[in-house]
Amino acid sequence: MRRLFRACCGVALIAAATLASAQTPSDAERLKTAKSLSFDKKHAQARALWLEIKKAGGPDAELAAMWVARSSDGLGEHDRALQEYTEYLSRRPADADLAEEARTSRVRLATKLYEAGKRQHLPIVKDALTDKSKTVRYYAAFQLASLGAEVGQPAVPVLKRIIAEEKDDDLVERAKLRLLKVDPDALAPVVAGRATTPSPRPSARPSSVPPAVRTGNFLRLHIFERGRSEPKVQINVPIALADLAFKSLPDEAKRDLRRKGYDADNFWEHLKRLGPMEILEIVGDDGERIKIWIE
Numbered sequence: 001m002r003r004l005f006r007a008c009c010g011v012a013l014i015a016a017a018t019l020a021s022a023q024t025p026s027d028a029e030r031l032k033t034a035k036s037l038s039f040d041k042k043h044a045q046a047r048a049l050w051l052e053i054k055k056a057g058g059p060d061a062e063l064a065a066m067w068v069a070r071s072s073d074g075l076g077e078h079d080r081a082l083q084e085y086t087e088y089l090s091r092r093p094a095d096a097d098l099a100e101e102a103r104t105s106r107v108r109l110a111t112k113l114y115e116a117g118k119r120q121h122l123p124i125v126k127d128a129l130t131d132k133s134k135t136v137r138y139y140a141a142f143q144l145a146s147l148g149a150e151v152g153q154p155a156v157p158v159l160k161r162i163i164a165e166e167k168d169d170d171l172v173e174r175a176k177l178r179l180l181k182v183d184p185d186a187l188a189p190v191v192a193g194r195a196t197t198p199s200p201r202p203s204a205r206p207s208s209v210p211p212a213v214r215t216g217n218f219l220r221l222h223i224f225e226r227g228r229s230e231p232k233v234q235i236n237v238p239i240a241l242a243d244l245a246f247k248s249l250p251d252e253a254k255r256d257l258r259r260k261g262y263d264a265d266n267f268w269e270h271l272k273r274l275g276p277m278e279i280l281e282i283v284g285d286d287g288e289r290i291k292i293w294i295e
Helices: 002-039 043-056 061-074 078-090 096-115 119-130 134-145 149-165 169-182 239-247 251-259 264-272
Strands: 218-224 233-238 278-283 289-294
Touching: 002 043, 002 061, 043 061, 061 078, 061 096, 078 096, 096 119, 096 134, 119 134, 119 149, 134 149, 134 169, 149 169
Parallel strands: none
Antiparallel strands: 218 233, 218 289, 278 289
């Protein structure tokens, strides 16, 4: 009887091992296929397979939840992707890098949805300003500032911190441009212990005071769409940062400058020599106007 029992146990163990070896390659193959579909940007097919892996549970379910959200994101399904990134984060994922990516993606999607008129998603962007990850905080500040002066005000402290503390020149310049978009006077030069304030807008006629005597505090750059009296783009930059304004000009505006005989890349060097007065108004071929002056 004992021999028969041992024999049965042996057969059972062999059968279990055989079944496990048969299932493991299948699971591994399914995971490999899902990744391949995602890398090939076949998002709909990939999402369906990732959902199967997620529903099956097991060690790959958490990763599958992230890929489900990525797939919806790739399909442009912003509302669904936002919900799925949120669901992934509710699992308290062990992978810190993936969790950070998910939080950043939520900020990006919430910004897109806000711009599409779904204003209820704005708190996601604002809340990310206090995220434990510096990467997420900075990204949230940039995104929030891109929404305009009124909405972007909560981003100002983070942007100022980037400018004061970061060593990456590109990051600092991006923060300056975003800060100027939200608060044009935020980076005004300090003179005798107090910030300077911009003078009233000059008249259309050239100043009668020689440039050598006067020095402007701000450079103003406005871009108008054809037939519009209100500018589409306004850049008001302290003179010390004016070079950044020309780096941020749209390519189309630079092409218009070149067609008018101006070297867009070195334009600021020419402007500095002209002094504070009405400097230039350019009308592009499509009717777009660029107006630049110093005050």
